């Protein structure tokens with residue numbers, strides 16, 4: 001597996017396995033299958049409701065903890081104690097407990113909403129205590145990211161953002177590279193929206209390499225140094241999505257894919273007031 005080196009020296013596998021929208025009761029089997037296929041990097045979140053199942057799969061696999069890279073995410077804290085820093089520490093402990101672990105490889109602020117400056121201060125402490133080897137953020141637009149960096153001690157190691165052929169984030173990635181923040185794609189296949197899996201440009205490139213559209217998309221992201229965490233519940237697709245290190249897209253093919261960018265989200269905009277309010281109203285511990 002190829003790694004990227006984060007801004008604090010921690011090595012992160014460039015390809016992992018995401019578990020968003022896998023129902024809790026199916027997650028243990030899916031993660032066990034992913035680990036058997038060879039994945040060693042897992043991405044979950046408190047809000048996915050399946051951290052315990054991820055932890056159970058890891059335990060059942062017998063794979064030593066040190067061989068795995070595990071990420072989970074902090075949901076927006078609502079200060080039930082009146083102190084978001086304390087709530088963040090409690091939420092972190094809850095996630096670790098559900099995962100059955102004593103440290104995380106990467107802990108992310110899930111949304112750029114609420115009092116995320118207090119959340120970040122708690123995460124800096126957790127990082128210094130060695131309980132999260134790296135800390136980062138998700139869904140941060142460049143302005144929010146720069147503001148967080150400029151007013152805090154630790155620069156986020158990662159920003160996990162929607163990134164796929166129809167929303168490529170090249171300028172966001174440039175800014176992150178300047179600031180030492182690793183880009184990580186969520187929704188590498190746009191969850192199949194915009195007919196991604198039958199897109200004619202991607203299909204033609206896939207045919208030229210004897211690969212699938214999914215493999216071309218993952219390869220394209222990896223060649224751009226973007227960390228990817230595709231999700232699948234099907235073992236044959238899990239294996240296919242890992243098998244992307246034996247071919248290289250040409251500059252011309254990279255250019256053809258670059259032309260598919262629409263510059264807009266296929267999901268939701270974190271600057272849309274209705275979406276901000278909807279996300280902010282959700283509660284997960």
Ligand SMILES: NC(=O)c1ccc[n+]([C@@H]2O[C@H](COP(=O)([O-])OP(=O)(O)OC[C@H]3O[C@@H](n4cnc5c(N)ncnc54)[C@H](OP(=O)(O)O)[C@@H]3O)[C@@H](O)[C@H]2O)c1
Pocket residue numbers: 017018019020021043044110138139160161185186187188189190191192197212214215229230231232233234237238240241
């Ligand atoms: N930070 C955030 O706010 C955020 C938001 C969304 C997602 N994420 C993370 O990013 C991960 C990936 O994103 P995602 O799950 O939203 O979507 P995705 O990985 O873009 O797409 C998953 C979809 O693609 C299908 N699929 C997977 N491999 C395939 C293949 N080789 N051929 C054809 N279809 C294939 C899956 O179906 P089957 O399962 O039936 O194979 C599923 O319907 C998540 O699991 C989560 O860890 C983070």
